[in-house]
Amino acid sequence: MTEDDAVDDELLTIGSFAARARLSAKALRLYDRLGLLAPAHVDELSGYRYYRADQIERARLVALLRQLDMPLARVAEVVEAPDGAAAADRLAAYWADVEARVAGQRTLAEYLRGRLSGRSSEMNGKFVVETVDVPEQVLITETRHVLAGELPAWIGASLGRLEEAAKECGGIVAAPFVVYHAEVSMESDGPAESCVPVADEAAARAWVEKQNRARNTKVRVEAAQRLAYTRITKAQVAHPQILAAFEAVEEWIPEQGLWQAGPCREVYFADWDAAGAEDPVCDVAFPVR
Template sequence: MDDRANVTHDDTLLTIGAFAARARLSAKALRLYDRLGLLAPAHVDEATGYRYYRAGQVERARLVALLRRLDMPLARIAEVVHAGGDRAAGLLDAYWADVEARVAGQRTLAEYLRGRLTGRDSDVYGKFAVETVDVPEQVVLSESRHVLADELPTWIAASLGRLEEAARDCGGVTAAPFVVYHADVSAESDGPAESCVPVADEAAARAWSEERGRTRRTRVRVEPAGRLAYTRITKAQVAFPQILAAFGAVEEWIAAQGLTVTGPCREVYFADWEAAGPEDPVCDVAFPVR
């Protein structure tokens, strides 16, 4: 609602200085909030350009200030203050969930970097429990792309979404989707990476790929049965580069056990990514071994 609406200039209005003191904000901040549509003056004198505020606007001014203390960007503050009620609370909840996810990711990154800086990588690796699992032969729909590390999260989500939708015409998804790294993916190296979704009906999958998969170079292949050495990680640990600690831990465990890596490393996504919180397990970092 426009704070200027239906207001007359009378003695109940506060100058910007008086209002700033009452709201515990600076006049500079109030001018910025006005420019961004967060807190408009109740009245602006046409002759002098002086801004005046109602005492009743103090609550909104303090709300804006408190949201800023959460480091909320001004554009998101505008959404909150204009929403009001339960919707505003929901927007705040969504923002804070993003903050917690970012902090959780930064925490795991700090642990990873601490190990590298001190030369005690093994201390970091020791926090990961590594196990093995036998995986049966699987028919997979796959999509490959050369992709850099900062592009990877968006591409993984999009490609797995496309493949899971295609799987509906191929007998359905039979196991957790996974992403195979055929070469290094980093800020400088672009893989390629391959998104894979196991499906039930090989013939239907090949027909789908031939008819509708050419745009994305979707292909069908058979993933052979084998054994994976893996460690389970949380959503916060999936982000690059902290996920490298998980890969390092599995590689160190494989060497210690006298096993041999037989194929490219992978990430197996067994949980609902959107529903998971930062500390929820979502992914297995794995290597095929014998």
């Protein structure tokens, strides 16, 4: 007797079940190994798998979800949902993530087409670049290795924590900013450093001493410096539009006989939540000499 032979009216062999579910036996073995669809019975001696007819719908659902390129962990969340409404909500949440990712990739493709076709200089010329002198600042900071996809949420959360902490450090005296000590992308995780300028260095150091070191908080005194910067809107902060702003400043610096004197940064001077898409919210900047 082989694994594909019939057994009884209650159970289906893997071959019969695969045919009715319109799947391959190989796919069913994979779903079993991944915990997505376990056989109703496995023969202890032969190891043959047997399924119930009422498992067909789940098998087809798993296969259809995989056609959406849904990761196995998300497939498990959908098929293990307590009811159909919950399963539909989980599918909707996944697909919203997919559409957001595709929209970002579409914008990135447009940006790359501009670069490859030689239009990047034309696009960069639309940014107005200036310099500003910044005095010495006492900073409370939080540093983290973070990938591009995690960056927006982390920036908001870390700056929120630091701005709250600034109440114990004499208050905020200048716009918060984020310094990129190395590239942050889908493959490179920085690190990035969120910074809030505060008034009282002694109070800031006392605050840091009380903190959970897991967040990598510290006090840093940043020397007076000159920044080359361009101002961008809330819509332009999104990746990859913000890359064009960084490139515009990078191109401008040597044209003015200057050179970069430190890592790039984003200075957030406006109320992000209250700002509209076309409102200026951020300066993209490089220290220069």
